[in-house]
Amino acid sequence: xxxxxxxxxxxxxxxxxxxxxxxxxxxxxxxxxxxxxxxxxxxxxxxxxxxxxxxxxxxxxxxxxxxxxxxxxxxxxxxxxxx
Numbered sequence: 001x002x003x004x005x006x007x008x009x010x011x012x013x014x015x016x017x018x019x020x021x022x023x024x025x026x027x028x029x030x031x032x033x034x035x036x037x038x039x040x041x042x043x044x045x046x047x048x049x050x051x052x053x054x055x056x057x058x059x060x061x062x063x064x065x066x067x068x069x070x071x072x073x074x075x076x077x078x079x080x081x082x083x
Contacts, residue, residue: 005073006034012069016044020052023072027058032078035061040070 009026011019019040026036038049046063049072053060061073 004035005037006030008037009039011038011040011042011045014040014042016042017048018042019045020048023049023074024052024056027052027056027074027076030076032076034076036072036074036076038070038072038074040072041068046070 007026007030009019009022011022014022019038019042023036023038026038030036040049042048046065049070050060053072053074057077059075059077061075062071063073064071
């Protein structure tokens with residue numbers, strides 16, 4: 001796992017799309033290069049957060065699923081992706 005995590009969101013127990021919406025809000029607040037750890041149990045979150053990552057200037061560093069808990073480690077990029 002990444003050595004430095006700037007922000008952690010424990011969104012376990014929330015239903016979709018709340019984890020994705022709260023993840024987006026957190027990513028919007030991060031500075032380039034900062035890292036976010038998101039934990040969620042919502043079944044739809046894996047695809048929703050992957051879609052969010054694909055449409056924002058961020059990198060998915062890792063995705064793990066353990067005992068029904070998804071853990072996304074996401075880094076905010078310093079440069080906006082081209083559209």
